[in-house]
Amino acid sequence: MPEVELKGSDVVVVGAGNAALTAALAARAEGASVLVLEKATRELRGGNTRFTGGLFRCTYNGIEDLIPIVGDNDDPSTVLVEPYTRDDFLHDIARICGGQADPTLSEILVDRSYDTVRWMADLGVPWEFNRAVGAVTLAGAEKVKLPLGGALRTQGEGVGLSASLFRLVEAAEIPVLYETQALRIVTASQGQVTGVEVRGPEGIRVLNCRALVLASGGFQASPEMRTAYLGPHWSLVRVRGTRFNTGEMIRATLAIGGQSYGEWSGCHATPIDADAPAYGDLRLTDKTNRLSYPFSIMVNLDGERFVDEGEDLTLYTYARMGREILQQRQAIAFQIFDQQTIPLLEARYSTGTPVVADTLPALADRLAERYGHLGFQKERFLETVETYNAAVQPGVFDPNRRDGKRTVGLQPEKTNWALRIEVPPFQAYAVTVGITFTFGGIRINGEAEVLDHLDRPIPGLFATGEMTGGFFYQNYPGGAGLMRGAVFGRLAGTHAACLARERRS
Ligand SMILES: Cc1cc2nc3c(=O)[nH]c(=O)nc-3n(C[C@H](O)[C@H](O)[C@H](O)COP(=O)(O)OP(=O)(O)OC[C@H]3O[C@@H](n4cnc5c(N)ncnc54)[C@H](O)[C@@H]3O)c2cc1C
Known part of the structure; x- marks a missing residue:
């Protein structure tokens, strides 16, 4: 593992869940030097992603589209699959979210879903059929009918997904700084992002970068933000996943002029x-x-x-x-x-x-x-x-x-x-x-760039995953969270690396 170059990385990624690590891998594939910051200890790393059932909602025309993804990990003759088309996925989002989901972001999520699952499979994330969540096994039935749109999950569920992504990050020689909490986004006088202030084992310091990708989750683990935005009844509820997603980088983004977006009083x-x-x-x-x-x-x-x-x-x-x-x-x-x-x-x-x-x-x-x-x-x-x-x-x-x-x-x-x-x-x-997670967050465009209040990208700042708003309102189609994080993680990493390359030259 290379020494972390504190003078600056091309791309710094905040968080170490599915959204963050897909962004880190995509940026590295574009030739960028990448650094990942994880607030948790190494033992507790991986965010909500590690707690998930590993279910990814994506489009497919039938079993023939799924076979190349699951490979030898599963037996296609044991399952029944109905096609789940682009229209089905878009219709599900529209009907379940009361027609309020951002149409551009929804289309990108849907259109890139299958391709992104294949990309993850090609990187080395193993997949299997989802027989567990939303699928009902009838006694004596030879085949299990897989849920519409929810046919795939990562092998080993969220624990397996997280382990696979960390393995790939390590193989790509991307350093991860544990127990390192991002606190504040550092900008130059023109407004472009130049780094991030962190609190970690070495104290408080600034890490410079050419592009910053935020993927540090929602605010569901913060009782005070839950009370402020979801309402007083949410103050004492149990949190299904990690205790580290407390929304500080959502607030930090708003503090430099990022636009808030989506249903701030809504959650899964x-x-x-x-x-x-x-x-x-x-x-x-x-x-x-x-x-x-x-x-x-x-x-x-x-x-x-x-x-x-x-x-x-x-x-x-x-x-x-x-x-x-x-x-x-x-x-x-x-x-x-x-x-x-x-x-x-x-x-x-x-x-x-x-x-x-x-x-x-x-x-x-x-x-x-x-x-x-x-x-x-x-x-x-x-x-x-x-x-x-x-x-x-x-x-x-x-x-x-x-x-x-x-x-x-x-x-x-x-x-x-x-x-x-x-x-x-x-x-x-x-x-x-x-x-599980909160629906309100910060606004991004189709390249995962964070937008300001005039819908203009904040130069050098990208975001993905749970911390982005505008995708889900009131409700959510199961498996769309991991898919959203990976689709926009991949986009964020790719575009952040391209920007870093421009800034280097
Ligand atoms: C029990 C459970 C089951 C679920 N099952 C599914 C499922 O099967 N399918 C699905 O689509 N969705 C599922 N979800 C929803 C799931 O949470 C999201 O879809 C997805 O995991 C979110 O990924 P993410 O990368 O955005 O956030 P996370 O995976 O939560 O990652 C956030 C990361 O940011 C780190 N972090 C937070 N703040 C900071 C900071 N200031 N500085 C540095 N690092 C920071 C965290 O430690 C963590 O590593 C489930 C959630 C839970 C809790």
Whole structure:
């Protein structure tokens, strides 16, 4: 590993997640000297990326597009894949984000998605089919139907992705400075970026560079920024991933005239185990998620349903389901399953301990024993289940598509996957809200350059990943976060290296 040249690098990259390391690798491939700054220790490195399920949403025309990516790592004869086109991906973003997502950024994300996954595969990141998240394995079925747009994940999930990217960074002789927190962006009198002030083992100092790429995540791990932008109820929520994404470089960018963009009061938040730790645990990574709720009814401490659990497929509702739970008393809900749906639960449920009983009254009693101190209403709970069961309409249950098997006459209705809860033993999983990442951030253009308030690039400043705004509003299609980081990471690294080359000559 070369000594870090403190007089200056062509490109300094802030952060060491997927967005940052794809940027670093792209810049290095263009011949730039690159330095990566990581706020965390070496042991805790890798940001939210390391906690992920490694799911990347991308376009493909069919299995033939996926085979070159997974190579020998997986067996295509064991899966069913439907095409996921450019129009499908764009339509998903538009419908899920209420038509508010930036159209230019969305098109680049979609148009570069497949190509970027192939680029990562060519670099040496290994891939496999995603059978885990949003895919349902039916007993006795020969093939698993992969979720639309979510057919691929990195081998070893986020831990594997992070390890592969660090291996590639090391092979490319890109130095990483650990325990080094970027604090402030340094500019020359004309406004161009010339370096970054950092706080690290050597104290506070300035690292010079010809181009700076920011990829230091959202502000979800900062209680004060959550309170200020998301609202007071978000102050105490659990954080699903890293505790290091506290938004200081978003603020630093605004301080030099960068434009804020996107939904600052919005975030990705999911149902997680009610006993999950305050911050992500690297032994559990994303395994505290509780995403099989479309096959359940969810009730709150008052024993009431509060949301259409079956509005859409999991990957299109889970990111906003956390907010629904936050609005319930004590931010707690219970997912109720019977033996018809328990075999469909994601494997991640095995990390939790459900309340189990042979009858519904016994389940209500056990929930009351455990949650009575929080005011659990067991009589109301039993009425809710009875009313729900009576409202379930006939139809064919199909966990792999919106099956239209619904209730009639409830408020709220359950519009898909409505089965009566009637086959014992019954299980109840207690869940709360876990924040994943924030939607508001800084504005970039199609070359990942940071824009000022007149939509002009700030010379020498690029950004990618969770810290950029304008991509997601209210909700998010699963797997689009890693894809966004890699598409714009690659663009940021490439353009930063080109700018550095110009500045050198
Ligand atoms: C449990 C969990 C599961 C998820 N699963 C998926 C999934 O399967 N698919 C998907 O698309 N998305 C998933 N996500 C969303 C995911 O967070 C993002 O898609 C993606 O990992 C974000 O990448 P990033 O590089 O922008 O940020 P991160 O990976 O969080 O990287 C940010 C980096 O910046 C560093 N940093 C922060 N501040 C500073 C500073 N001031 N100076 C220096 N370094 C700093 C951090 O230490 C970290 O290394 C998941 C998130 C979580 C928490």
